Amino acid sequence: MNYFVGIDIGSTAIKISVADENKNLVGHKISASGSMFYKYAQEALSDLLRELGIDEKEVVYTVATGYGRKLFKEADENISEITANAIGAQQAAKEHGNIKTIINIGGQDSKAISLDAEGNVVNFAMNDRCAAGTGKFLDVVAMNLEIGVDELSDYHFKSKGTPLSISSTCAVFAESEIIGLLGNNHSVEDIVSGVHYSIAKRIVKLVKRVGVKENVYFDGGPALNDGLVNAIENELGHKIFVPDYPQITTSYGAAVLACDAFNSESVN
């Protein structure tokens, strides 16, 4: 059997996903990225293949994406994460209906991609210069509030009062503001929902730059956080689709592309 590997070397995590010939996801692995991300990537890949019981040779085509894509020499090809994300999202949301707008919040950036009827990327906007509205910000907030990142969602839905808006737009200053709010013994829940809504507002502004078309899709690590999803939905005003494994869609996209690339190569 031929297998195709998509590897997404992100700033905070390395995501690898393996797809079979008819492009459905066979397995995936997430491991921390770091300074020696190249070594980690190799290990993670070999671990994943061992877990899935796939022989090294069966991997016929590997596509790399993400920040470190150019440094991962073994990959047969590398593509930008925008296209990888687009393909991955469409693939992940196949049954859901063809999606037109993709929101992706990564570790250190957030993207909004708009697709045309055929699913090609028409327009996209990216915020990668500022940490606010990214996964990193959520980690910082969680660290300051001394709660786990995954607990953020529960706190969000437990908030009774009005969410406390974080006025400073920059993550670093937001940190001091949150500490200030804690100092005036505001409830953690209100702070968390306030943070979620401030992120949601930034994201919706970003998406509006590319134009919101129906069938919005949201992925990236923070998409696991239901509170944030609800905040964005409230801001947007309509439901958004979140895949089962929102973190690995970009790498899944790369794998799918690897499969297409292999098929087109073998044909000619």
Place this chain on the structure above:
Amino acid sequence: MHTEHTIESPHERQNRHKAMEAIHVINALKEDFKSPIKSMEYFYTLFERVYCNHEPLHEGKSKIGTMCIQIPSEIIYALDGVPIRLCNGFYTDDEIGGDLMPQKSCPLVKATVGLFASDNFSDKPDITFSPTTCDQKTKAGAIIESFGHTIIDVGFPRTKESEASRAYWRESVKGFAVELSKFQGKKLTRTNLENSIKKVGYAQSLYHKLTEFRKHQAVPILGVDMFLVTNAFFFDKIDDWIRAVENLVAELEQRSSEGVHVAGKASPRIVYTGSPPIFPNYKIPLIIEQSDAIIVADETCSSNRMFNDMVAVDEWNLYDMIDSISDKYLKACTCPIFTQNDDRIRRIIQLVRSYSGDGVIYQAFAGCQVYEMEQRSVLAAMEREGIPILYIESDYSPSQQGQLTTRVEAFVESLKNRKRMKK
């Protein structure tokens, strides 16, 4: 898996946005300053109830919306309606209204139009009266009407010196009274008008008591708190407001006898003038008082101008009461819409003198031409009088907070060392 959650309707989302704006300011008021005042709690909770929880205050009463303070509230109370001043300080509504108004127009009017467009009232006015004061508010009436609200225009003259303009305004007020009494189905009588004049007058006299404390060296109350108190008068029940302000006066009496000073010893005393700071747009006042200055007096229509002049009646009969009311709203008003407005300059100078102010901060909304156009004459007058003045242009958006803070702090520090040099 992604559990099911309801999504907010646009209305709810707008409420939440406004709530977040409001809570942010309320918390700032509550927490950023030293020696908070106990009896201010009523106002904080009031604003939280109305603007965060969107709790209607006037169930069952007929609510009369007024686009500007120039609509006589005495007549509204007399016909037992409830006046709701519709000046609006929310950035959320400002954005909504922004699409319906020209780009560079007054944020306050945009917010009011946004409020009407999104029909996002906790106390929805049954009818709205709009005096033809400044251009944008006058034209906004038509836009608001297109959203299915009944707006009745009340002609307001642009000059106040000539006999004709005063007669014109008196007729307008009478016309307004007839319209309102037809709408309410009640008659304006001597007794109910007299009672309402005295009640509003008493409320104003309480304001004067409050300002009395701000003249001392040790100022017991912050400028922003004062803005909040006067802002509450826009929509609160007048009796609750009066009781709350009475407690506030009592507490301030006690505080000022103890010499409590809410600002630093060297913090300069600021006279605030210009576009009205409407809750939650206390951006500039908060910046001023956070950068260690104290607003001791103001010349804005949301506070001093609304409370300063009381109705003086010579003969307590209907004909004279109505004329006194209309004169009160026209003659003493220092609104910049008037052609000549040296009254305002004299008032500012008088405020600086009687409240021993160190400097004047003139804040104009970006897009409010009348205040922007008067800026030159006020600055020139202050120059002549040797009173330092800072002109700031701002709008409702929370952005450029930083630049504004630095400019205000620079001005405040210049006042401080002027004071030190003088010693």
Place this chain on the structure above:
Amino acid sequence: MTKNKFSLRRAVNNMNLVRFRFWFQIVAFALIVYGGYIGLDLGNKLPTFACVFNGEGTGGKCYVGELQHDLKHPLEGFIGFAGYAFLISLGMFAVWFWALNKGWCGFVCPLGTMQDWLTMAREKSRIRFSEYSWANRKKIKSIKYILLILLLLLPVMIANSVFGLPKLPNGLSMPFCDICPGRMMIPAFTGHFNQFYIDFSSKTDLVMTTLGMIITGLFLVGSFIKKRFFCYFCPMAALQYVFSKPALLKLYKDGDKCTRCGDCYRACDMDILEIADDVKTKNMVTEDCTLCLKCIAACPEEGCLEANFMGATIFESTKEGFVLRMAMDQHKESHAH
């Protein structure tokens, strides 16, 4: 006013001026109109309408009557004793006047008091007062001066042929008194309605007394409708204004404190516009002003208007006083407004 300690200044500034003036006027009215019965005689140089025709009742004599009498001398007589007597009495009139300045009109003059009573009657019956338009106001300002000149000139023209004109008939000896409503109204208050007559003895008397009756009619209705109707035309006011500058009682205004709210203008019976709109001048006593101090009572600004007697402030506008007078203070019992 942190401590509500009693201070005379505050008590005076908070006083209910309407009530104070009402009783002051009654006492003054009694002294002027009925003073004669108790032997009071303030002489005949009074700057107020203590009507000569009031016979025994009057507590003094209005100087205008005396003035017309003194002037009815041949010119050469004025070099001698008559001229000397004329100057003495004019001087005494001025001294009397300087004591209260225009306050004589606002507080003492019985004719003014009558008009205020008529105004009160109108207010009780809830009839709207009339007002002059600003244009008319200017026009009628000069009438009192014309009357003054006439009342000074006519007696002189009786005793001498001025500019070669023939001497006027003696009937014109007291020209203003003939047409002054005081001649009819003030004796009426002591029960003598004898001045209500038309004198057919000569053409001049016929004309003058008819004019007198007409003016009395106009006076009664006019002052019922328009506050202090007659005081606009009163030559006594014109004569007083000549001496008004050095008077002791003054009405001062601090223009800086004025917000031009116009409360004083509305409270002013004489509709004087300058009190509200003029923020430059200090001494606000105009020729129409009757110094009734209602403007001070109606002024809401602290220390903007003040009545000043020989340099000392005796009554000043205060916020607290304003609130009390407007009976807006729900805790204090409401002053009679």
Place this chain on the structure above:
Amino acid sequence: MKEGLSKVLLVMAMVIMHGALPIFADDFLWIDESKKKSCCKGADKESGSKEFVIKIGSLEESTKVRDLNNTIVYIRDMDHVVTELNVSGGKISFTPEHKGGYRLYAEQNEVQNGVLQVHLSSVRIHNKEGNISQSLLKEIRGKTNDSHYDNVPLVQLPFELIMERPIRRHHINCCLYSGDIAPFKLYYKGKEQKNIPLRVSMESGWNATIKPDEEGMVSFEIPRSTYATTEKEKKHSEKMIVEASYDVNESGVYKGESYQSIHYVMTLPLSFGASPLEYESKVLGFATAIGVMLVFSLGLYYNRRKKRKTPKEIYFDEE
């Protein structure tokens, strides 16, 4: 009552008898101002002296008495201090010192065919000037006791005719006017005489004899019609003389001549003006005033109703 009646008859007889004697009837004496009296004549005011003459005969053809040697003249001031005055050259002139009311009496005795004719006359003078310092005190006192109608008889005169306070129907209370009722009293040696009639004669020719009423008060109304004729100014003042006589059968010697009875004749020269009621019409006065009030208020009412057009259906309740 009977005794009074007989007295009346006696007098009647005398009157008829007198009537017959032309000299006697008209031959009574009265005092008159020497200069034409006008209220404030400059000259007179300067010197302050008053001059009077004694005239004999009725108002029309009065002649001035040349020699006044046997005439005694008394001046009584407000304190009833009487001073005798010497008469010189047919003129009585004196300078009243104080401001206020004086009374001048003249007595002339003459014996004519056995009867002592005692001619008496008195006139009241009001002095406007006099030195100011003293006059205030005198004037105040004057206001209290020397009223116009000082009805205390003069001791020096045996027989005196005095006018009491007239009853008026108009407001001016300084002098006499037509239409007033002037009451008189007669005293003989200080005792009031109740039954002596008076004779009144006026410039306009009207004369009458008036009988005293029961209490002995002789009064008559000054006739108003006298003015119908005069073309002069209505307010023209006119003179009248009131005269009474009384006979006493006493004999004695006067200046060497003896007489059997005394005939006292006393005259009061008075002047009076036309009553204001004649030329004043109160009715018209009131009518004019009220008429003007009506017209003026109707005009105002109409003007207000016309002006109060907006707002039409006023929703004010003027309650």
